[in-house]
Amino acid sequence: MKYAFFPGCSLESTGWDFALSTRAVCRALGIELVEIPEWVCCGSTPAHTTNASLSVALPVMNLQKAKEIGLPVLTACASCYARLRTANHTVLNDPEERGRAERITGKPYDGKVEVRHLLDVLVNDLGVAAVREKVRRSLKGMKVACYYGCLLTRPPNIVAFDNAEHPSCMDQLLTAIGAEPIEWPFKTECCGASLSITNSGIVNRLSYRLLSMARQAGAECLAVACPLCESNLDLRQADATKAHGPIPATPVLYITQLLGLALGLSNSDVGLEALSVTAEPLLAGIEA
Amino acid sequence: MPDTLEWQTGTFLKEVERRSGTPVSACFQCHKCSTGCPIAPEMDRLSSQVMRMIHLGQEQPLLESESIWLCASCEACTTRCPMQIDIAAVMDSLRMMAVEAKALLPNARGEQFNRSFLQSVSRNGRVFELGMMVAYKLRSRDFFADAEKTGQMLAKGKLSLLPKKSGNAKAVADVFRRAEEEEKKR
Structure with a gap:
């Protein structure tokens, strides 16, 4: 491939x-x-x-x-x-x-x-079974909210590899590496994207809404596949909670970081030091 | 009998439909777009109201509205419209028309950000974040927002001090120039 x-x-x-x-x-x-x-x-x-x-x-x-x-x-x-x-x-x-x-x-x-x-290539060309076979460190029991955001599935006449309103590719991959993706209603809600630069108040509101819903639904962290989603939910998490109310610190990882850890790569191999909200307490419970 | 919809004889609706390539006149005000819009609480005109204002030819208040600059282009409205109206594309067209008409831009920061971003791409072939942010801050005079984030991002290697130019930057500058010319001929 x-x-x-x-x-x-x-x-x-x-x-x-x-x-x-x-x-x-x-x-x-x-x-x-x-x-x-x-x-x-x-x-x-x-x-x-x-x-x-x-x-x-x-x-x-x-x-x-x-x-x-x-x-x-x-x-x-x-x-x-x-x-x-x-x-x-x-x-x-x-x-x-x-x-x-x-x-x-x-x-x-x-x-x-x-x-x-x-994600399309991983799920539809390689297949989740091939990913499962290569797992060296199961993320057993990790409760993850898969956050797809906007443009991975929209508009569906142009990007058509997953369901626009209820996508599942990240959920399938995380299940394959032992994690437990939670069900939650904001999988494809927008984070506000580049409004973070021009209208950061809107992004704080949207990020808070996403993070608090993920927490209410039982997630300990979020998985994302977009650099703007990551930065709005991670880098701006402190601003969002300051403006709208406390939420426990919630790591927001790229799905590739979670996959890499499960495939036996180290924290620095997948760049975990770049996260603003540290993933260390989250990973402490996972066997090396 | 007089026409009830401007599009039969009209200018604004027809022009928006031509530029966006989508049938705005098919909107029957179900408000599904507004219901699912993540920015609705901040918008001065909801997306369904924007569609109606286009029907009614309310060009000036629409081109001066804040909403057209607050749309995050998340495409939820486009995805859900039962009449297959590409509402996000309409928002794009309205922004371009507002810039062309030199409409009073109540939230010019969106336009200032766009210009700063594209200027960076036309010079480097890729976005140089730090340079783009400086250009944006100079345009918007919004100096203090996120000042502490810059330090945090530099420390985490998320911003570089120098542009990472594409070897194709010269060709990109030509593409910008020709795209401007093509756009004028539309």
Whole structure:
């Protein structure tokens, strides 16, 4: 299994631990990642709210590169994933937009390079049974709220590998490594994303709502697959509880960090030191 | 008999539909979008009200509303609309129209953030967070928000002091220029 890896900007900065743990987990599971040479930003939300042509052209630049190396694309960031898939959808279905993207990038593109999310590949290509076989340290009894956020499953006509309202891929993977994903109603509620920069009060409210619901439903930690979800729930957790009321400190880990630990990797192999809310007490109960 | 909906003769609804590529006129005010909107408590116009205001041609109050800048693009409304209206795409179009119309931007921070982010990408090919934040703070004059977070993030290696440029940065700058030109021709 070999993929063209698109890390995205956040995985080089605020989410470096997501990149580290993604690479480590893929290595441990025999998934080969070839980084797309000279990849560029997908444009994220600022591009699609500012300039529609740009929001297609930037992802297309990366997809053209992937086409040159002849591999399907794999990405871990939920937002990059949605932007790359949306660009493909636009180019495939709208000849006018395709022409525009080709004129802007100066190269042809047919919209047909496959774009996969890491979780899609783990659950649907590799399979949870293969993950289960490689577990060296079961996370037995760990109660995790799987938080999917927005763009991993929305909009469903563009990102279609899991159910939009009640996704289960993270729950399946965590069950395979011995953890106990809890049932809770906010799996796909939004954390406020980049409003953290412009309107942090809104993000504090949304983060508090998510964290307190996860706790009420019996979770001890959250698993995420998006660098903005992680930062809004982890880095801003102190602000959220200060503004809205106390909640026990709740670690928020990338799902790849939990998978890596179960596959026998060390805390530093998966970058646990990057977390603001430490996961140490949570992991103290897990046998080494 | 006079038209009850502006779209038959109209300008604003027709223009929003053309730009967003989605049938805003199909909205029958079920309010499902507003019910599931995570930002609804902060919005001055709920998403279903935004749809109705488009029907009624209330261009100016809409382009000056705070709501269009508070939308987090989470796509819950788009996913749930029984009429398959891409409401999040409508919000995108309204923002672009507000910028073009130089509408009074009550919450200009959203627009200032967008400009700072895209400027960083056009220079480096990728986002340089620290540079982007400095540019945003200068634009918004919002100097003190999150000042302590910056130190925390630097300590955890989450922000770098120098941009990690893409080798393709030059091509990206050209793409920005051509995308601007294409956008004007729309």
